[in-house]
Amino acid sequence: MKDIQSQPDHRRISIKKVGVKDISYPVTVLDKANKVQKTVATVNMYVNLPHQFKGTHMSRFIEILNDFHGEIKLKSFHHILEEMKDKLQAEAAHLELEFPYFLKKKRGPGRTDMGEYICRMHGSLHKEKDLILEIEVPIAPPTPVQTDTGLPESLGLWGIATISLRFRHFIWIEEIISMVEEITTHDLQWSFTAKNNNTLSVEETATAIGDTIANHRDINWFTVTVENFAKGFSTFASLEWPEASPPIQHSAH
Amino acid sequence: MKDIQSQPDHRRISIKKVGVKDISYPVTVLDKANKVQKTVATVNMYVNLPHQFKGTHMSRFIEILNDFHGEIKLKSFHHILEEMKDKLQAEAAHLELEFPYFLKKKRGPGRTDMGEYICRMHGSLHKEKDLILEIEVPIAPPTPVQTDTGLPESLGLWGIATISLRFRHFIWIEEIISMVEEITTHDLQWSFTAKNNNTLSVEETATAIGDTIANHRDINWFTVTVENFAKGFSTFASLEWPEASPPIQHSAH
Amino acid sequence: MKDIQSQPDHRRISIKKVGVKDISYPVTVLDKANKVQKTVATVNMYVNLPHQFKGTHMSRFIEILNDFHGEIKLKSFHHILEEMKDKLQAEAAHLELEFPYFLKKKRGPGRTDMGEYICRMHGSLHKEKDLILEIEVPIAPPTPVQTDTGLPESLGLWGIATISLRFRHFIWIEEIISMVEEITTHDLQWSFTAKNNNTLSVEETATAIGDTIANHRDINWFTVTVENFAKGFSTFASLEWPEASPPIQHSAH
Amino acid sequence: MKDIQSQPDHRRISIKKVGVKDISYPVTVLDKANKVQKTVATVNMYVNLPHQFKGTHMSRFIEILNDFHGEIKLKSFHHILEEMKDKLQAEAAHLELEFPYFLKKKRGPGRTDMGEYICRMHGSLHKEKDLILEIEVPIAPPTPVQTDTGLPESLGLWGIATISLRFRHFIWIEEIISMVEEITTHDLQWSFTAKNNNTLSVEETATAIGDTIANHRDINWFTVTVENFAKGFSTFASLEWPEASPPIQHSAH
Secondary structure, three states: OOOOOOOOHHHOOOOOEEEEEEEEEEEEEEEOOOEEEEEEEEEEEEEEOOOOOOOOOOHHHHHHHHHOOOEOOHHHHHHHHHHHHHHOOOOEEEEEEEEEEEEEEEEEOOEEEEEEEEEEEEEEEOOOEEEEEEEEEEEOOOOOOOEOOEOOOOOOEOEEEEEEEEEOOOOOHHHHHHHHHHHHHHHOOOOOOOOOOOOOOHHHHHHHHHHHHHOOOOEEEEEEEEEEEEOOEEEEEEEEEOOOOOOOOOOOO | OOOOOOOOHHHOOOOOEEEEEEEEEEEEEEEOOOEEEEEEEEEEEEEEOOOOOOOOOOHHHHHHHHHOOOEOOHHHHHHHHHHHHHHOOOOEEEEEEEEEEEEEEEEEOOEEEEEEEEEEEEEEEOOOEEEEEEEEEEEOOOOOOOEOOEOOOOOOEOEEEEEEEEEOOOOOHHHHHHHHHHHHHHHOOOOOOOOOOOOOOHHHHHHHHHHHHHOOOOEEEEEEEEEEEEOOEEEEEEEEEOOOOOOOOOOOO | OOOOOOOOHHHOOOOOEEEEEEEEEEEEEEEOOOEEEEEEEEEEEEEEOOOOOOOOOHHHHHHHHHHOOOEOOHHHHHHHHHHHHHHOOOOEEEEEEEEEEEEEEEEEOOEEEEEEEEEEEEEEEOOOEEEEEEEEEEEOOOOOOOEOOEOOOOOOEOEEEEEEEEEOOOOOHHHHHHHHHHHHHHHOOOOOOOOOOOOOOHHHHHHHHHHHHHOOOOEEEEEEEEEEEEOOEEEEEEEEEOOOOOOOOOOOO | OOOOOOOOHHHOOOOOEEEEEEEEEEEEEEEOOOEEEEEEEEEEEEEEOOOOOOOOOHHHHHHHHHHOOOEOOHHHHHHHHHHHHHHOOOOEEEEEEEEEEEEEEEEEOOEEEEEEEEEEEEEEEOOOEEEEEEEEEEEOOOOOOOEOOEOOOOOOEOEEEEEEEEEOOOOOHHHHHHHHHHHHHHHOOOOOOOOOOOOOOHHHHHHHHHHHHHOOOOEEEEEEEEEEEEOOEEEEEEEEEOOOOOOOOOOOO
16 A cells, blocks of 8 residues: 655645535525525535645534524625635635525416526635626516416426626626516517417527626626527527636636 | 344344346347447346345346346346346346437438437336336427528427336337327427417327327327426326226335 | 317326426425424425316416415415315325425534435325325444544445335424434444444345334334445335335326 | 617627537447447537627537537547537537446456446637546445355445546546546555544545646646535545646536
């Protein structure tokens, strides 16, 4: 057996990132209509280590998460990053969350649906702090008005729009969802005729969403990816604005 | 610590099923156009033990699978079950496979798509042998004729039809797929108009498929489940024929 | 095109089950330590239709779920089933939930972990009501006492125990989890030696759990399945008690 | 309705990437022992468009894939990228594959297991060509010698090592797998004692793998991520070599 411990350290490749991932955790997030909303997140927490460090105290990640009782508001998000950087003596700290966000929607008299939107928050603290918010908005062809015989059958799922953004001032998740749904439900041409059932194109849908978000004064960077489901594969188109500023790499891998 | 081994056995609850599950394995299955097709299956193998048995030789399941070199034709399927029952001295043997089955489809001049269909084979050998074949057929609204500008954008995925069946004589997977696709593509009314974009109903689609399969002379039992995707949920309808004969329970759990 | 609507109905195969599935929904469940716990469930709701019915009002399933505001306590569970059977004029009603249940666990001084346990509740109301509770308890080899250098590295995941049960009187989810963890952590022999690192057997672990649950006066039926993860597959053993009484079939498929 | 088509194009944000993703496709890959191996891949194909382009011919991606009959050898990989760049008049072309790779392993007299390793190939062709190969190698504690009573029960899954690399000369997938398994099975200290069951640390395991790969003359860039499964979360450590050269961004999103 090779004696790993006794090898001179300077010859060895340094660990770059170390942390805890795929933590399932109940969290409280901000909700425009109800102040807060309780949901369940998958959490990744990790740090960049300085060169001389060989490892870190993994249990501290969980302790820091517990200290905040799952309150994931904008302020606590940065506090968690500061605690991580401080307590783990790290060069940089990363916090990633993914959670379903629920939104009640009136669909007609006496009918309310519960919309589910997958959200991600990827924050980091190096010399400066950075936060990217990502929201997935499902896209479906509009269904006709509700009839006596109940729920009109759905035309199925057309696809999904994924918006990633950095903001100057706080933006509600609801606001992004409304912006995208307004475009995919009303602005775009869903024409269905017996002979030529046109549908959206991924390029046009991505561009329509991009043009609208670019006009939002509080958003200073974003990407839009629009995916259209087909049998056995998806087509997609994506754009980024402004193009010159690439996003910081965020990934627990 | 409680001494489990020394407890009198007659007081203890007997193990009912024991086996190996979630084995990822390359397999060869029958293909109407190309004789055979190579794909990758997830395999479960398990047995019902007689009362006095406490456990079994888990490695023998893998050995038996290796002996057949992944050749999952109708004959070898029953041979594997016989080997399992015999070598493991079991009351009953169960073999379950799930694999993607690929089918090339012409969609227009110079355009071929590779269709993917999830298939399952659940076989058992107790006093008699039993085999259930299950096929998932995706359903999508018909797309218009191909134009110069390439692939017409898809209207998305409407849903999925799942057919489970027992047969008297061998039936090609291709035959079931064609039967279902003929109904969902041509027989059913997909009317798209500007004012009232009707779509299929899960009940009507399930009934249309059921009526057709019931007329197939080689099929002596089946279920049909039709699922329609909507934002955040699915609706579904299912039927079984003949109703009097429930399926044998097949599950590795 | 075949005119489906005009076919005489008596020749057609009846729809057996119809409903809504895979609804993602925030729910409130009972919690022994904190009275209630908020989590997120995947919900299936469906009914058995009488023969002459062709379909049902799909939107009513969602309306009924909304009326209960996601309060999934034992009483409301049966009320939802009654509403479904009543409002949809059904022969039988089915309600299935799957959700992660969280439990704080002290692991040492200043260290608390958040345990996640997947739970399922499958209820039905035909002539009588029936409820099956299912809990998944992960099994890991015991780790040594916490040291200065932080979290002791985990020995990995050994497997999972899944308990399904029917009860005479209400049982806390916490009680089942404790029962299983007591057995897998303390009662069973985890011996690690340099030459022969014995581990648990799936048969012995299933039997040890089964023997304990069989002695619980409030449980009148159960199954135990114990799964051991290996590279590329799992081995498993399962038992049922009492053997004579098979479970009612519960599945949205 | 907003008329999107008539908006002046220069005011609009350009589509950056467009393509087809999540194509399930049967492929043939190189196999050291058997020359080739048939498996099933998930494929993403996309291009970077020049600024003035509004969209592309999505069907051509599938046509190019069909032309190569799923032969994913090193040469054909680059030919596919060239065809994509050429036929779609793109600035850059990207091809991503993920597939299970199977390897037979002798475990003792008369016992062979089929190991499954998830592999990814991410290739791109811009001004220069680039190819990253990624392999996931599961890590499990060593099990004792096989006994009469069959398969020794597994100690479970400790975790997974993921190796990404760029090479100067062709390297067999088998070679990387052997290198990692040699380290995790033999070189590292798995000591199991009654009082102190030490296990691997993610940092040491990542460093041991990194030190070995760094000595391979044909590899000129790599990352190693080692993940250790625990109940409800994983811990991980990752490193990169050489640190100065970040990987080209590869992602269909």
